[in-house]
Amino acid sequence: MTLQSALSASYTDLYQITMGQVYFQSGHHNDRAVFDYFFRKLPYGGGYALFAGLGDLLQILEGLRFTEEDLDFLRRNKFAPEYVDYLRDWRFRGTIYAAREGDVVFPTAPVVRVEGGILDAQLIEALLLNLLNFQTLVATKAARIRSVAGDAILMDFGLRRAQGLGGLHATRACLVGGFNSTSNVTAAMQFGVPAAGTMAHSLIQSFGDELTAFRYFAECRPDDCVLLVDTYSTLESGVPNAITVAREMEARGHRLVAIRLDSGDLAYLAKRARAMLDSAGLSYVRIAASNQLDEYVIKSLIDQEAPIDIYGVGTSLVTGKPDAALDGVYKLSYFQETPRIKLSESLSKTTLPGIKQVHRAFNGDNLFAGADVVALADEQKIPGMSHPFEAGKSMSLQTYRLEPLLHKVMEDGRMIEEPVPLDQIASYARERLALLPPEYKRFEFPHVYKVGLSPGLAKLREHMRTELKQAMT
């Protein structure tokens, strides 16, 4: 029993169901529609986003149904009986093209393309946005933290500050972005990763003296003992007591795994603790640190050469601070064999019409060349691209190899392939991030990855804008 399997098709915004009835009653519900999922702004002022949540979405979509309770509710809310009957047997039968989960993605370009009867494609909007926006937000945060943490072990400690059950999705996304383990036991079980953690200050307080508490703990967990050393005084009490217990463990043939610092100046304390452990012949004992960490604090600790081997990261990771949400949207681009557009006073909010593919340019070294081009799906030659919003800016793509980013992952509501295991998604993320040049990864004023329009798409958009504006005057 997973939490996801407790979700029904009513986990959506009412207006999807309302619009569904309009399509149903007008006889258009099976007319083919295409929607794009994309976002407009990169999180954290960074240079990239890491796409996550797709695996969850596909698994949920396969099993998504309306329950009898849902149908009763709709009947009571005056939905037409014949429409409610139709929903009783409804399942999602659409086709989905998506970037691979764990790929690096950029604003404006579609990350997912949903095709199907318009009722199907519309009903899943809120669910899709809910899952992909949040996991992409957190996976991106995790990747930023991993990018500065090198080979250190990264643990998700966020459950207590996570947004309710969103904590589970958050953990999944952390793992996609390069974290090693989580403190959340349900999540560790569900995602097949180590559950991580040691003790709280309350354990020390309850035994009154620290040494007794450490001894009990070491006896209970001889093979994965981590001692929290800051309850009273890190350097005067915690570390000396940990050293005493580590020696007692050695005498019994065990090894203390680590000590954990959870307050104070972590750089200073880690250096002092490392020196004390080393002088005691305990160079194998590692140092873990926690307490309000994020990518900036960890970078600072590393710049200060703090000898920290393990980081526990909580609030800022699982809530995606300071953004808290990715602004991803889901827009109709094609219906009844016709491209569709939504105009806006600003070109940047005008949608891209037509059925589209995204191609990524690779340079001679087979690294990402800093250019994604959004093209019509059937467009064969893409010699160059134009800026999506600023007239006159263009770029040649002649010297680059182009690779399509969107792949078919679902057909007639069934996954094309077995779900990708989470560790493979995380490996893929690592590979793709390695192809992204460092100037896009820095935190301050990262280089802007160019996303442009193919000649065919640019022409279609211009044509439709002109026509619509004429029709309105």
Added chain:
Amino acid sequence: MTLQSALSASYTDLYQITMGQVYFQSGHHNDRAVFDYFFRKLPYGGGYALFAGLGDLLQILEGLRFTEEDLDFLRRNKFAPEYVDYLRDWRFRGTIYAAREGDVVFPTAPVVRVEGGILDAQLIEALLLNLLNFQTLVATKAARIRSVAGDAILMDFGLRRAQGLGGLHATRACLVGGFNSTSNVTAAMQFGVPAAGTMAHSLIQSFGDELTAFRYFAECRPDDCVLLVDTYSTLESGVPNAITVAREMEARGHRLVAIRLDSGDLAYLAKRARAMLDSAGLSYVRIAASNQLDEYVIKSLIDQEAPIDIYGVGTSLVTGKPDAALDGVYKLSYFQETPRIKLSESLSKTTLPGIKQVHRAFNGDNLFAGADVVALADEQKIPGMSHPFEAGKSMSLQTYRLEPLLHKVMEDGRMIEEPVPLDQIASYARERLALLPPEYKRFEFPHVYKVGLSPGLAKLREHMRTELKQAMT
């Protein structure tokens, strides 16, 4: 089947289970412990927080068990077989005292007090923090929005930007804080409130012309028709078409409920649209607005006298922007018949020892007097209070009536009373907020609600600090 009922006791941090084994193996797991839940910093730089999440917590605690899958996982993770056997039959048997859900609460003072065997009290830490921190954060945001929105209808539109399944908890908390409805159908069913919503731009786009789409929609939803008027041009196309359809509806004996503005300058557009509707004799048609709203934007719209009757609020509400998390913690204060304390270099992070009650001072008008006092639970006379962290600051309480805030809500793991219905919690929140003077509710530099220590508690803390410091030297 609710999502909560799919939760097992493994929805916790590993370290709770690890510490549990230490208590179990040392034979102390049933020794009585008392933990306090409290937070240190008010969200949003505001003057109060609205307590929410208690009802969910209590219901989950009653049914919380380890599943066979959980127990297998623990066995594989080298937990002692006799401890895992003990957990098989475990259920929470503690006693809980709490502020009433919907009460106004302040930093430093315990909001919940958990008493029970230390294993029980420790195992629920992460779950308690996860639920109470987030719902209190969002209920507070909702209350801030309600405080400026007057009698306007407030709708939660946040599902698509919510943090995964956290969206469900978010909706519950919005309702506690004064929202009227939600777009999330699962949440509306679960919490017994209206599901709200109209149409997306895609509906208009799919029909191509706006008037046709409006007509279809009005036929399908004759009694709750809200038309989204900004797909092409709000004033040149959307509102005129809505007026046409409203008149057609009148001819059929129905009434258009509202139009919705979702982009552009909402104040300007609302005024113009109101004038157009009124000139058309449609003064009953209401105006709804959405698009990146929060308490500041709504306040500005109201200050500009924008004639908006209904607000749809999304991202900032359900993610608690810009805070994203409340910093609530859960600290041991009493164990084995002895008060416990955790020292810290700063007095503000030193915990308050002992079994405590919180009393609220009421003034002669029976309004909140701006002072909560944390006292020992058995302390009879509380003539005054001292500042919790700054020496020499004190305040007399002689002229005030004191009322205890923490009430017994659970005993031996069973709820004392039936769960309080959500609408009653929301009413209670409204009543309590009405007792809070306006200077604590303003957004800029709100007055600081004083939280102090009773003479007995101040003395106990001082005594324990001195003793512990002496013991360490």
